[in-house]
Amino acid sequence: MPVAPALEAVGVRKTYGDGTTALAGVDLAVATGETLALVGESGSGKTTLLRLWNRMVEPTSGEARVEGRAVRDLDPIELRLRIGYVPQDGGLLPHWTVFENVALVPRLLGWEPRRRRERAREMLELVGLDPGLHGERYSAELSGGQRQRAAFARALAGDAAIVLLDEPFGALDALTRQELQQQFLELKGRLGKTMTLVTHDLGEAFRLGDRIGVMRGGRLLRLDTPEEIARHPGDDYVRRLLDLRAGLDPAPIPGGASAL
Amino acid sequence: MILLTALPVQAAGGTVVVGSKNFEESRLLAEIFAQLIEGRTGLKVERRLGLAGTQVCFEALRTGAIDLYPEYTGTGLVTLLGEPARGSANQILNRVRSEFLARWDLWWLSPLGFENSFEVAVPAELARREGLDTLTDLARVAPRLRGGFGYEFVGREDGLLGLAKAYGLHFRQVQPMQQAIQYRAAGERRIDALDVYTTDGRLVLYNLKVLRDDRHFFPPYEAAALTRGTALRAHPEVGAALGLLGGALDADRMRALNLRLQEGHESEAVVARDALRDLGLAGAAARGKRQEGRSHGAGLLPYLWQERSALLRRTLEHLGLSALALGFGCLAAIPLGLFLERHRRPAEGVIRGLGLTQTIPSLALLAFFIPFLGVGALPAVVALWIYSLYPIVRNTFTGVRDADPRAVEAATALGMTDGQVLRLVRLPLAAPVLMAGVRTAAVLTIGTATLAAFIGAGGLGEPIVTGLQLADSRMILSGAIPAALLALLVDGVLGRVEGALRPPGLEARR
Numbered sequence: 001m002p003v004a005p006a007l008e009a010v011g012v013r014k015t016y017g018d019g020t021t022a023l024a025g026v027d028l029a030v031a032t033g034e035t036l037a038l039v040g041e042s043g044s045g046k047t048t049l050l051r052l053w054n055r056m057v058e059p060t061s062g063e064a065r066v067e068g069r070a071v072r073d074l075d076p077i078e079l080r081l082r083i084g085y086v087p088q089d090g091g092l093l094p095h096w097t098v099f100e101n102v103a104l105v106p107r108l109l110g111w112e113p114r115r116r117r118e119r120a121r122e123m124l125e126l127v128g129l130d131p132g133l134h135g136e137r138y139s140a141e142l143s144g145g146q147r148q149r150a151a152f153a154r155a156l157a158g159d160a161a162i163v164l165l166d167e168p169f170g171a172l173d174a175l176t177r178q179e180l181q182q183q184f185l186e187l188k189g190r191l192g193k194t195m196t197l198v199t200h201d202l203g204e205a206f207r208l209g210d211r212i213g214v215m216r217g218g219r220l221l222r223l224d225t226p227e228e229i230a231r232h233p234g235d236d237y238v239r240r241l242l243d244l245r246a247g248l249d250p251a252p253i254p255g256g257a258s259a260l
Numbered sequence: 261m262i263l264l265t266a267l268p269v270q271a272a273g274g275t276v277v278v279g280s281k282n283f284e285e286s287r288l289l290a291e292i293f294a295q296l297i298e299g300r301t302g303l304k305v306e307r308r309l310g311l312a313g314t315q316v317c318f319e320a321l322r323t324g325a326i327d328l329y330p331e332y333t334g335t336g337l338v339t340l341l342g343e344p345a346r347g348s349a350n351q352i353l354n355r356v357r358s359e360f361l362a363r364w365d366l367w368w369l370s371p372l373g374f375e376n377s378f379e380v381a382v383p384a385e386l387a388r389r390e391g392l393d394t395l396t397d398l399a400r401v402a403p404r405l406r407g408g409f410g411y412e413f414v415g416r417e418d419g420l421l422g423l424a425k426a427y428g429l430h431f432r433q434v435q436p437m438q439q440a441i442q443y444r445a446a447g448e449r450r451i452d453a454l455d456v457y458t459t460d461g462r463l464v465l466y467n468l469k470v471l472r473d474d475r476h477f478f479p480p481y482e483a484a485a486l487t488r489g490t491a492l493r494a495h496p497e498v499g500a501a502l503g504l505l506g507g508a509l510d511a512d513r514m515r516a517l518n519l520r521l522q523e524g525h526e527s528e529a530v531v532a533r534d535a536l537r538d539l540g541l542a543g544a545a546a547r548g549k550r551q552e553g554r555s556h557g558a559g560l561l562p563y564l565w566q567e568r569s570a571l572l573r574r575t576l577e578h579l580g581l582s583a584l585a586l587g588f589g590c591l592a593a594i595p596l597g598l599f600l601e602r603h604r605r606p607a608e609g610v611i612r613g614l615g616l617t618q619t620i621p622s623l624a625l626l627a628f629f630i631p632f633l634g635v636g637a638l639p640a641v642v643a644l645w646i647y648s649l650y651p652i653v654r655n656t657f658t659g660v661r662d663a664d665p666r667a668v669e670a671a672t673a674l675g676m677t678d679g680q681v682l683r684l685v686r687l688p689l690a691a692p693v694l695m696a697g698v699r700t701a702a703v704l705t706i707g708t709a710t711l712a713a714f715i716g717a718g719g720l721g722e723p724i725v726t727g728l729q730l731a732d733s734r735m736i737l738s739g740a741i742p743a744a745l746l747a748l749l750v751d752g753v754l755g756r757v758e759g760a761l762r763p764p765g766l767e768a769r770r
Contacts (some may be wrong), residue, residue: 051673054673056669056672056673077675077676077677078675079675080672080673080674080675081674081675085670085673085674087666087669087670087673089666090670091666091667091669091670091671091673092667092670093667093670093671093684093685094664094667094689094763094765094766095688095689095763095764095765095766096765097765104671104674105674105675108674108675108676108680138764138765139765140765140766141765151670154674155674158675
């Protein structure tokens with residue numbers, strides 16, 4: 001019997017009350033231990049897709065599954081406690097110290113304070129923050145890169161097997177972004193988590209993703225390894241993206257989309 | 261609310277509650293009643309002096325918040341029964357006696373012996389110059405004159421309204437004003453005519469000429485204790501004691517006594533004690549020490565020092581009223597604000613509706629509850645409570661709604677329940693805004709609580725209300741200054757609380 005994929009979307013559609021369609025029928029699966037990079041411009045539906053798995057968004061039709069079970073049958077709180085989450089701006093609670101933030105999920109899971117603190121310390125070291133130096137600081141006292149590191153530590157602290165990242169490096173300057181991407185790659189190799197990462201930067205997707213899903217207008221245009229996509233774009237839009245990335249003079253993209 | 265209704269509003273066991281209206285003679289008569297009852301019976305007397313006008317007094321009596329107060333038969337006939345002012349003093353007395361008994365079980369005890377009536381006076385110099393002797397004369401020149409009349413007089417059928425019909429009396433301008441201020445205004449010739457009453461002691465002092473009522477418009481009014489039947493049956497000795505005053509006070513004596521209050525600035529307790537002594541009615545236990553003579557002429561600070569124990573009591577009362585209102589305000593408004601934040605659709609409407617309460621004049625709101633809740637602390641706390649709701653609801657709603665949405669979203673996505681998000685994220689982040697609402701409400705409540713004295717709830721408004729009635733600025737300040745300081749102090753303390761509740765980490769962002 002084949003092992004169920006860690007994350008799965010089956011024919012998911014999402015139409016909002018105002019009539020906008022965020023997802024127009026998407027099927028995909030993320031294998032355990034795999035890192036999927038979803039790439040697309042704003043409004044392509046990539047973030048909506050991501051949020052189906054921790055039930056921050058409910059699909060209009062279709063089904064999101066986690067480890068083979070439909071999320072709609074799972075208690076959302078229990079589900080979310082099992083899935084790490086890193087939002088774009090870190091989303092640290094501004095009135096809690098870095099320690100408290102990182103220990104958030106352990107706290108919700110009812111761990112002992114001592115164990116929580118130990119865990120927070122470990123996680124901070126893991127993401128390259130000095131617990132002694134940064135642990136007692138508040139979000140406002142951190143740099144953008146430090147915030148993202150702390151947010152990543154927080155997502156890992158509950159020992160979730162799955163981590164969802166919503167443009168985790170999007171708001172950072174180029175240098176910091178590169179540094180964090182490097183560290184992400186190291187951790188990815190060490191931790192063996194299943195991760196789905198949303199980005200609008202094709203370069204980032206190529207660097208970090210085991211596979212890349214290209215989204216546009218609520219549809220998944222391509223889903224393949226970076227190498228395969230580079231070799232056989234298969235779709236006009238994807239080809240143009242690649243051209244853009246290669247720094248070639250791109251032909252205008254049909255549909256009027258500008259540079260990403 | 262359960263706790264509030266348990267507050268003693270009704271006269272309990274051996275206590276009689278005496279009320280008065282907000283002018284000197286009414287206060288004095290009430291104090292005379294009170295001392296007489298204290299001296300001649302074993303009953304305790306609770307004083308609710310200076311209630312805001314005939315309606316407030318009457319409603320307080322009808323609902324049992326007070327047991328008796330001095331009233332005038334003509335006022336009973338015209339203002340309370342709504343009948344035309346016609347007939348002799350005796351006819352009027354018989355009419356109100358039978359009607360009040362039948363309708364409300366209220367008893368007019370023996371009239372005190374003086375007839376009192378409204379009259380209209382003008383500065384003597386003006387009367388000489390214009391040859392004014394009667395109200396008919398006045399009607400001739402009135403279109404050139406400014407009238408300054410008491411608030412009640414302006415609106416009463418047996419006051420200015422009736423005068424306009426009976427004499428065709430129309431002034432160029434009519435300024436409603438406090439009785440105590442009218443004399444000063446007339447003295448300074450800022451008004452040309454004012455309403456006075458027969459027993460007013462100040463007529464002589466201010467060089468005023470009373471105009472003859474040549475068409476016999478003003479009915480003769482007799483003063484008497486208007487009393488609840490239930491109180492008389494429960495304590496027959498009250499009727500017996502007050503009966504001793506029947507016919508005992510004539511107009512000359514009343515004028516002299518009133519003058520001591522009005523211009524001598526003596527306290528009604530002292531004047532009442534002297535009056536009872538002169539009448540040979542001084543009881544064994546006449547307790548005149550409640551408000552010893554208001555030694556006139558001393559500066560504000562010595563006066564405040566002299567009044568320190570009363571000041572402390574009033575401050576505590578004031579704080580108590582405000583704290584109760586604010587406490588219940590928080591208990592109701594914070595949950596309501598949170599509820600509305602969850603149910604946005606009705607939110608704006610509900611909050612706007614609450615905002616409307618802020619536009620209701622405070623005194624009107626206070627008076628509104630008298631028919632249901634009587635007078636005293638209960639209606640005052642309820643009215644203040646209503647005032648406190650809006651700022652707290654508004655700020656709770658806004659504060660929680662606008663709490664850092666990214667933090668809220670992250671907390672939810674990481675597995676917090678709605679309750680945890682509220683308790684651990686939204687409320688702490690909203691705390692500064694929420695507390696700002698509580699502070700606004702606190703300052704508002706402490707300020708408005710000064711008006712509670714108008715409905716007999718005590719507090720720092722007491723000397724303000726009395727001082728207004730007696731035109732005693734020192735007395736007004738002895739309430740106004742502590743009230744202002746109290747508001748500043750409470751605001752300061754709540755500011756510290758706000759600082760303590762401000763989540764750490766929010767400072768650095770600035």
